[in-house]
Amino acid sequence: MxxxxxxxxxxxxxxxVDAALPAGKLAQYLPANKTGKAIVIGAGKAAASMAQELEKVWQGELTGLVVTRYGHTATCQRIEVIEAAHPVPDSAGREVATRIFNLVTGLTADDVVICLLSGGGSALLSLPAAGISLDDKQTINKALLKSGAAIDEINCVRKHLSAIKGGRLAKATAPAKLITLAISDVPGDLDTVIASGPTVADPTTRHDACAILERYDIAVPNNVLSWLHSEESETVKAGDSCLTNSEFHIIATPxxxxxxxxxxxxxxxxxxxxxxxxxxxxxxxxxxxxxxxxxxxxxxxxxxxxxxxxxxxxxxxxxxxxxxxxxxxxxxxxxxxxxxxxxxxxxxxxxxxxxxxxxxxxxxxxxxxxxxxxxxxxxxxxxxxxxxxxxxxxxxxxxxxxxxxxxxxxxxxxxxxxxxxxxxxxx
Structure with missing residues (x-):
């Protein structure tokens, strides 16, 4: 031989790679009736290819936008695809995150939102919390990436410095029907870690985020410390009513x-x-x-x-x-x-x-x-x-x-x- x-x-x-592509993997997790209207949002290196596959299987009206890394785009007819920076966020990522957040705010229980998440979503969907600048997030992100911190630790910090991660996107979407489809890029396939869990409850706390920054000796400005020491920085927790009409499915794993x-x-x-x-x-x-x-x-x-x-x-x-x-x-x-x-x-x-x-x-x-x-x-x-x-x-x-x-x-x-x-x- x-x-x-x-x-x-x-x-x-x-x-x-072929086994991880979204082709043929979305339809089974979508409603049986695919002729209605749906709003599509998403972030990650596979966001464009997932959006492309969704357009193939959804017969009804689709509107919305997803963000992917520069160079990772795919042609879509009904869903807007925007490119931004990874692994350190840039202004394009912040702008699209703002647009996504605004797109799902003020919906009703009759609306359907399909969220497409994959690896890289944390950096691509970057909406700093109140009082925190994009520059603050970029500096802290760079330091964490060089520190040797594990991805769940990095994402814990990201969630508590964000206005959209750690379940906050789900809170903005409620009471609409929210269906999250994800490709896992994290050890253990934890929905709370994939793209920093923007549509699920977060088990970590702001105190955990502070401990991680201290563990890896990451210097942070006073405005960031003040935010992390306030209750307002806490993420969405299990049992929150905003998650009542939300479901999460992983379509591909390591x-x-x-x-x-x-x-x-x-x-x-x-x-x-x-x-x-x-x-x-x-x-x-x-x-x-x-x-x-x-x-x-x-x-x-x-x-x-x-x-x-x-x-x-x-x-x-x-x-x-x-x-x-x-x-x-x-x-x-x-x-x-x-x-x-x-x-x-x-x-x-x-x-x-x-x-x-x-x-x-x-x-x-x-x-x-x-x-x-x-x-x-x-x-x-x-x-x-x-x-x-x-x-x-x-x-x-x-x-x-x-x-x-x-x-x-x-x-x-x-x-x-x-x-x-x-x-x-x-x-």
Missing amino acids: YIDPEQFLTSLFEHA QSALEAVAREAVNIGIPCHILSDCIEGESREVAKVHAALAKQIADKSQPFSPPCVIISGGETTVTVKGNGRGGRNSEFLLSLFQELQGHSQIYALAADTDGIDGIEDNAGAFILPKHFKLSQKLALKAQDYLDNNDSYNFFNPLHSLLVTGPTLTNVNDFRAILVLPESNYSS
Whole structure:
């Protein structure tokens, strides 16, 4: 049996993305009668493709708008699509958030609102709370992204500095019928974390937000502290009457993408093992654990025998200390590269399913055993690039960056490590 490792791993990533696209996944969660009028709102990297799919299945009148990341748009006929910045919000995101908030304010119980949410919605749907400027939110957001804080921690702070997140969008929409359809990009598929939960009750408190800012030593101005110390900054809680006519459905998850990949690998003839759909932690440390497991498989056939592929999802973090280029997936892979030292039986790919790793133009990268000797020939020292958080510039001269462009969906990280027998029948 012959297998091209690079082609095989790339194919698995493509299957993960395909499984997370909204096509064919919305209709079952919508009312049986789709001939009425509905107002559509939404935010996220998949918002445009979700809106496009909604237009295909909804026969009645549709009006409204959604916001997606620059470059992640799709053509819609009835729903307006606006682009804004991610992961740090900009004025375009603030303006569309204001428009969305105003669009659903003052509705009646006879109105129907369909909200489309996906990864990236937190930054794209940015409406600062009273007394807080966009500049305040941008500064705090940048600091949190560099701190190594987990996504649920970042979103806790975002919710308590927002006029639209943490259930506040649902409060504005009530008493209208509210149907939220979401693609999960967060560990555990928590509706309260996806896009910072604008349409659901929030279990976190303003005190939690303050503790997170303190934990990661994030400096905040006095006006922000004053807001967080006021009861007005508290989010919508369970049991609030504004949620009575609201429902929430997740249409795609990291686990569903991994399961689709596992089926594809088995069809090709390679046993596949899902480690987890919700791995978190520092990217380089997570990579060390993956490397140890891959070497155990290759060298001792434990806990699995080669050939096999191990896959995982979730959202790792990077504590930025250098000034290089790269996202969490390429940093994971660079640390894995450092640990494997060109092991002849191990091949790997790590990429973000939205097609963009951090703020770069690549989805991630892949490594083959030959890249180790090539790096030596080019005098590329992996540890030096790790120290500078510069994974992009390490993999670029190796021609091993994975560039796909925006995929119009997002179920977060995808990692696949292929372990072949020592005979290396693949190449």
